[in-house]
Amino acid sequence: MTKAKLLQPDLILGNTILGLTPNILKRYHIEGLILDVDETLVPLKKSHVSDDLMAWIDTIRHNTPIWLVSNNVSENRISRIANSLQLPYLLGAIKPSRRKLRKAIAAMNLPVSHVAMVGDRLFTDVLAGNRLGMFTILVEPMVDPMTTPSYPIHNFEVWVSQKLGVSFSAAKHLLHRDHSDSKF
Template identity: 60%
Template structure:
């Protein structure tokens, strides 16, 4: 008997690109009606305190097909609040992902079932793990990169990927879109 279920670290979809490539068509294809989005390095780089014009346009397109909530581990009301206000989105701070509590709160506010909601983020041990623990459809995206540190290799994320693979998680090619089929979700 394994002490940890490596499937909990396996996203349903590895986009292989930033969130800006998560199209309304992909959302419809997976029958999703709601998205819970991580903020730091998923929507904006850690150094930014506002969303780019590209993110604003992406949100405008996606909100036509899905409800959207921001759920962040970040505790900065000022920073996350400013980002959420610029996107006109509801948000929750201090999520402590992989805790499910605030994801559940966002999902309930959207009045959707777990299979209708995706957790979208750039980290396996927080975003994907939390989403899988709640039975959500999980989408792993590439981090948004601050142009000032464009050569940064995201060492924490790289360690998470290595540990996940070591534990037996099937992650495919992280740089290409990868869809995990027949993934069983915990109840």
């Protein structure tokens, strides 16, 4: 597999995770989700989940098993977030390592190709999911609305990925022209 293929998300949402609808999951035959935590679900300096995220989780969990898999090693932070969402979790994943992703997939008892890795980072979330053969979804980072967003790491990852041949425009266009999906 080429470097570009390893970093190419199967779907670029062009929105935060809140834009990932049941219709999108159905369209891509996604039966299970593994979600990154920091900046995918919760801004980095926050440790509580928003009401919007709670509603999104409640909508998705009816038909789709969800696991949280984070590189963060703070048991206090990740367990607080996971417990408030009532979701199983693994921390200290060291993504792009696949070890903890395999553990979550095994717990779901689903084929790897029917589980999506959802995250905001190319070099951790997308790379780990692609290395395992998962469907990968890149989302916009969840940031604190009270701060001015700055994405130096994200911007660097996109720049390097583009130099390696990863395409970002085609996948974004795919979802932006389909307005049939509702938020929840």
